[in-house]
Each structure stands twice: as C-alpha cells, then as structure tokens.
Amino acid sequence: MAQYIIKRFLYMIPTVIAISIVSFIIINLPPGDFVDRLVVERQQSGEVITEEEEEGFREIYGLDKPLPIQYVDWISDVVLRGEFGYSFRWNRPVEELIWQRLLLTFFLSLSTLAFIWAVAIPIGVYSAVRKYSLGDYFVTFLGFIGLATPSFLIALVLLYISFKYFGQSVGGLFSPEYVDAPWSIDKFLDLLSHLWIPIVILGTAGTAGLIRTLRANLLDELRRPYVTTARTKGLPEYWLLIKYPLRHALNPFVSSLNDVFVGLVSGETIVAIVLSLQTTGPLLLDALRTQDMYLAGSFILLLSLLAVIGTLFSDLLLAWLDPRIRFP
Secondary structure, three states: HHHHHHHHHHHHOOOOOOHHHHHHHHHOOOOOOOOHHHHHHHHOOOOOOOOOHHHHHHHOOOOOHHHHHHHHHHHHHHHOOOOOOEOOOOOOEEEHHHHHHHHHHHHHHHHHHHHHHHHHHHHHHHHOOOOOHHHHHHHHHHHHHHHHOOOHHHHHHHHHHHHHHHHOOOOOOOOOOOOOOOOOOOHHHHHHHHHHHHHHHHHHHHHHHHHHHHHHHHHHHOOOOHHHHHHHOOHHHHHHHHHHHHHHHHHHHHHHHHHHHHHHHHHHHHHHHHHHHOOHHHHHHHHHOOOOOOHHHHHHHHHHHHHHHHHHHHHHHHHHHOOOOOOO
C-alpha cells in the first residue's frame, strides 16, 4: 500500500510538469501578447505608443525572451520559491489573487461532492430496490430533467426564488458587507448561508448521472448468485444489501469520483459568472481573454494538480472499498 502511494506520487510529478508545459504553450498560441493588447487599448484611448515604448513594456513584463525561457523562469520560481509570477492585468503578484479563490473553489467543490453522494446513494438504492415502481419512475423522470437542464438556467431560477421568497441578496458567496471583510465566524456563517444555491446548481447534473449509474450497477449485483445464497441463509435483507451488493455496486461509482470532481472544479465557470461567485472560473476566463499568461498558467497548473490528487484519492478509496483489487 505504502509503496503504491509513493509510486503514484512519483508518477504525479511528470504528469503535472507535462500539463504545465502544454498549458503554457496553449496560453501563448493566440497571436500577439499582453503588450500588444495593452498598446491597442492605449491607442484607442488616444495615446501614442512608439515602438521603443512598446519594446520597453515587453522587456518590463519579460515578454522579450523566447517562450521556453519564459516557461523555465516561471516554473523555477513556482517550484523553488513558491512564487507564481506577476499578473500583468492586476499589477499584483499572482499568489495574492489565486489563493482565496482557489480555496473557495475547493470548498465549494467538496461541498457539492458531499451533496451529490448524500443524495445520489440513497435515491439510487431506492430506485434499484423498488425497480419499476412509481417512485422509481418519478426519480428517473427527475434524473432526466436534471441531466437535460443547463446549469445556468437552474442558476437563474434559483436566483429568482432566493430573492423573491427568501429575501436573500442575489449572487456571490457573501453578502456585500462581507466581501472584503477579514475572515471571522460571522463571515463563515454568511458563506454557508449563500452556499446552498451553487451547491444545488452544480450538483444537479452530477447527482442525476450518479443515481442512474448506481441503479444500473446495483440491479446487476442483485441478480448475482451470491445474493440468492445469502438470502437463503437467512441474512436480513437490509444487511445483505449493504454488506455485499451495494459495496460492489459502488466500484464504478467511486471510480467516476475523479471525473465528477474535475467537472465541478473546471465546469463551474458559466455558473460562477451568472451567480457572481468569487471562485477561480471568472478570474481564469478573464486571464485567458487578456493573455495574462502567468495568472492563467498558475490557475491551470493548480487546478490540474487538484485533478491529479483527486485521481489518486479515487484509486485509493476504490482499493479500500473492494478487497479484490490488488495494488501492482
């Protein structure tokens, strides 16, 4: 077990490096760079920028170097100093911009994942045990609606309900008075009071999909001979269900955990824009649009690292859940 974990951690290093290289290249694929955009914006406001001034800007921002040198300088600072570069657009160190948003994104994703599991497992079990019942048809109907409805549309509906019937401030993870306030118990409680809307929105599609997955897997396990044998030996029905079929049916459920987590982390951008959430999505999108490459690259690097860690956690949880799985 320990050897397997160490081996997987060692595999993570080249994986993250490869992701960072590809991300850095893709960010720089569009024609021009941040200085070109800056010059155009200043010229549109009536300023005259000479070629010498343009080259001076490029030298200040470090964009006069070849792309491989820029990458090596950036990744060296990240690994050796924990510095992620300087944001061109915000004129601030990247680490001052990303940590709070990354932590909020991580907290929102974990909360949504807990919501998905808490809802999907009992409903999936009920739907499988009560196959073709009225409740099963109702759950299936709601699942198809959840999969088919765009998240941003659900966001708009819940925003309206929240404002009209609960009198809650619309959008964001905090009330206006807590946005720039230092962290305190009151601010954390205010965060929790706003968190239910993005959790329900982001968790709807994942919950619907996992209910269908668990139902199909459990129906397949309930037909196995070992279930019939355990039942004939007088094992109580609820204990039989939990100890054997449900545990085995959770294997694909757990193996898809990483996909759900990655989808939550990377797929919340549109919802975050609609809800004005202080997460990574809106800031990453703005960095990509303005070619703020160190800010965008740092976000992609850290989100990719979360995805790789999520994969490791999923594999370890799967191995713990099913003793038949052996570590290589």
